[in-house]
Amino acid sequence: MIVYHASKKGFINDVFNGTIADDIDHAFLIHLGRHTSPNEKLSWKNSMMHMYKVINTSDIPDNSTIAIEYQIPLTSKRIDFIISGVDDNQRSNIVIIELKQWEQAKLSSKSGIIQTRFQHGESETAHPSYQAWSYAYMLQNYNETVREQNIQLLPCAFLHNYQEDHIISNECYTEYIIKAPLFLKSDARKLQEFIKRHIKYGSKEDIVWLIDNGRLRPSKQLADALNSMLHGNREFVLLDDQKVVYETALNLAREAAKGPKQVLIVEGGPGTGKSVVAVNLLAQLTKEGVVAQYVSKNAAPRDVYTAKLLGSFKKSYINNLFVGSGSFIDTPQNTFGALIVDEAHRLNMRSGLYSNLGENQIIEIIQASHFSVFFVDDRQRVHIKDIGSKATIQKFAESCGAVVHTAKLNSQFRCNGSDGYLSWIDNTLQIRQTANIRLAADDYDFRIFSDPNQLFETIKEKNQINNKARVVAGYCWDWNSKKNPNAYDIILPEFHFKKRWNLNADKNLWIIGNKSIEEIGCIHTCQGLELDYVGVIIGPDMRYENGQIITDVTQRSNNDQSVKGFKSLIAHNKIKALQDADEIIKNTYRTLLTRGMKGCYVYCCDKPLTEYLAAQLEPQHDESIPELRIEPEVNNEVKYIDFLPLYSIRAACGYFGEGEMVDESGWMKVVTPSRHIPARNHLMQKETGLMKKLFSNLKIPIILP
Structure with missing residues (x-):
């Protein structure tokens, strides 16, 4: 998505007339439905004046194309400044420029990481050259037009307020500065020469427009890339906060081997790359000879990963890499170099089928390893026994004498890279108030169906592409087919709709099964995993009345272990029990509604809820009428x-x-x-x-x- 788009001549005029920051802000309002912050407007005003001086030369053609704040497809990341054209050989080129207003920085011992001062104080961030290179890498790998038309991407970084101090250009960053040249305050002429070499003429075709409307490559999913990653290949380039968390975790694991016990707690919502960072850590630490394991409470991700790896690794090796959260009851202190806990919000107090083993899964994991990292999202607590909140993990880590560190993942890599969709879900389900009151069609492919059969058939059509579309539902129907394979579970008689739960044939491999499209999944078989398209049936446990989202735990199936014991809890503290049930039900649907990388289709059993969701969508343009450009x-x-x-x-x-x-x-x-x-x-x-x-x-x- 292009926020601001003009010729070089148009950009020069906008800056000269002093309207550039307002123009970009107005474009933000049109494309994203919001104004940007005053500080960001001031940043644009300052940075664009410097870019104005750099490109205001007749040697850079007036009809070259400028794009500002270009959003990389399928991510929430935006490229600051792009200029495109052709070189002497008539090759199409795009110069990607990461702009920074930094004036000073400090070295970091972590690869590709530097420390500088932001509004909230000093913190670590990706080096600007790494950032520019990683953005170019992502664009190269996501966009088929770049590859098919042999468009050359040329990343660089311009720190127009930064005087050379041999810190920002330190030799430890050479690997990335080679990939994306670094230009400082006194290097405006050098940046101009860099652009002039690659942008000699304007292109007959608008290269940026071609890319923005180009065909995207099929999205890469973690389970499919796992085999290659464990063989030491790079499958995912970590961006910004992902890179910081990854390097921080590696550094702490190395420190813990020779010093005090270290714990890292990483917060991140759906689609922020928690699992991608976790598996990258597992691969790298294993490569370095650290005895490491990937830990998850939910068996579905482990079973899917195991199935993907069979044939390439011995089963005993795989089983030693991916383990359940109840595996450390009797493990001696510091047996492991690193334990990487994904979906840590699902951790329980005790282990075993009857919750009668061990004392505390969090403490057992921390004690068993020199270093442990917990990836957590407090809003994905979906079971009454889940205790793995950030605050709880921190409390138990401190009680074990560990040095505790915290970090956060913010960038969105699911749901079409739309941060707005995640905020819209939270606001719409009344989990928390956000500014995202309406969802625009451009944000994400979100559709509401009035007939579950139409929903199901649409998902089946999407599944024919690559077997990465499924229908899931709230656990509001009994599992009748468990005892009688010929019975149906999810039955909506008014639509002659009847389907089975997934847990008979493929069990935890339902999300990758070849025939499981005919079955419906639940939270326990999809949490921690992702699809291209997800269909969600919202059951009678959630409805809309009198302006409120109402949750009704009594509409959950008696087979659902997530709320087992609720009746006894309500007898002790009714208000607290109802609050817990409300949280679990809303979190469950929040998790289900965020499994799709490209789209989410919804059917609601409650008609007023259907009408309410539809009212939260921006009116869609008639696709038969072309959008005017x-x-x-x-x-x-x-x-x-x-x-x-x-x-x-x-x-x-x-x-x-x-x-x-x-x-x-x-x-x-x-x-x-x-x-x-x-x-x-x-x-x-x-x-x-x-x-x-x-x-x-x-x-x-x-x-x-």
């Missing part, structure tokens, strides 16, 4: 072919040919409902060439056939 300026080569002039009403009121000239207000992209009309075939080129000469003289806008 109007640019202030376009290259001469595409005028009257791909773009037609747009005039104000004065043109209609005046007299063409009688001396009054009306300049165009902009240029409108020619489209049809199904495709762009570039008029590129041989016959149309001849025809449009004649028409271009005719209408460029007349200055009359016309839509070509």
